[in-house]
Amino acid sequence: MAPAHPIHIINPLWNAYGGSERRVLSLYALLKDHAKVFLWSGLKPDPRLTSRYQIHVLRPRLGHFPRRGTFVFVGIYAGIGHWIESTKPHRTIVVINTVQPELAERTVDRVAKAGPFPEIVYASEATRVAHRLPGIVEPSPIDVATFTPAMRAPNARFTVGRLSRDDAAKHHEDDPAFYCRLVEEGCSVRVMGGRVLAGKVPGGAPSHLELLPPGAESAPGFLQRLDCFFYRTASDWFETYGRVVFEAMACGLPVVASRRGGYADGIADGENGFLFDRDEEALSIILRLRDDSGLRDRIGRSARATAERLYAPAALDAIRGFYLRDAT
Numbered sequence: 001m002a003p004a005h006p007i008h009i010i011n012p013l014w015n016a017y018g019g020s021e022r023r024v025l026s027l028y029a030l031l032k033d034h035a036k037v038f039l040w041s042g043l044k045p046d047p048r049l050t051s052r053y054q055i056h057v058l059r060p061r062l063g064h065f066p067r068r069g070t071f072v073f074v075g076i077y078a079g080i081g082h083w084i085e086s087t088k089p090h091r092t093i094v095v096i097n098t099v100q101p102e103l104a105e106r107t108v109d110r111v112a113k114a115g116p117f118p119e120i121v122y123a124s125e126a127t128r129v130a131h132r133l134p135g136i137v138e139p140s141p142i143d144v145a146t147f148t149p150a151m152r153a154p155n156a157r158f159t160v161g162r163l164s165r166d167d168a169a170k171h172h173e174d175d176p177a178f179y180c181r182l183v184e185e186g187c188s189v190r191v192m193g194g195r196v197l198a199g200k201v202p203g204g205a206p207s208h209l210e211l212l213p214p215g216a217e218s219a220p221g222f223l224q225r226l227d228c229f230f231y232r233t234a235s236d237w238f239e240t241y242g243r244v245v246f247e248a249m250a251c252g253l254p255v256v257a258s259r260r261g262g263y264a265d266g267i268a269d270g271e272n273g274f275l276f277d278r279d280e281e282a283l284s285i286i287l288r289l290r291d292d293s294g295l296r297d298r299i300g301r302s303a304r305a306t307a308e309r310l311y312a313p314a315a316l317d318a319i320r321g322f323y324l325r326d327a328t
Helices: 019-031 082-086 101-112 125-129 175-184 195-200 219-224 243-250 262-266 279-291 293-310 313-324
Strands: 007-010 037-041 055-057 070-074 091-096 119-122 159-163 188-192 209-212 228-231 255-258 274-276
Touching (some): 019 313, 091 101, 125 262, 175 279, 219 243, 228 243, 228 279, 243 293, 274 279
Parallel strands (some): 159 188, 228 255
16 A cells, blocks of 8 residues: 655756765655655756656746655755745655755754654765764665676776766866876776866876766666776765765775765775775775786675675665655
């Protein structure tokens, strides 16, 4: 029996390759067979999403907004209009996936005016620690049946790669020079969502550095053709979860990532991946992985096992149960 109260998931949905959007769509997939679930955007949603999903656009002046049920606000960065004060939700949930303590408190206060005090969900433990509001930590759901290791012939050149949305904040300012250094060491580098770096590579991109637009390849297919996954973001951007890191781990890739990020809670350095602080340290790790297939295999197997535990059926059932709770 479907819950009596619908579930409304609210997010700008303005970028088909954004982490918040992918959290929304994963949550939708997790819930849609168990409840009436509606997707809402307060802005202009990405056409690549509207072509695949029914997305309702909030139009408060026309009275077009959710009025009852469970409201799930994924992200606080877009703000919530006064329309919330005209609703009567059965339950409210706010997913905080950026580090903005003052905005988080204002958002929670605004949502609380609609009725029950909102429950807080944090993207990672690091995000929870950075805020003053009590709440739980919940990983962004990932389908480990889609992101899987693949049998592949060894690449002609050891291939390091990463993917993200094509946004400067998603790339560290030292990345272009670092990628060139990897190429000089005989590696190939593939960056999907890296077109923003095109004008920042010293002397122009060398032949073994590919800067691809987001979505140029399917995410699982892209990852399955790499030998190593590298990840960090701009020095002024804190990655609160970094689901692409866990997608890479699910594909059995050894991950080499900056220590500064919410994903670091899921990486045991030297066991299921590697964390680094300096470029020279990252370079040394990647070259070790290049030269030691046994190390690659061991770290990759451990990474996959970590993803399987994190996104085991029981874990996903617990996430689903949280949103369905009290809905009947």
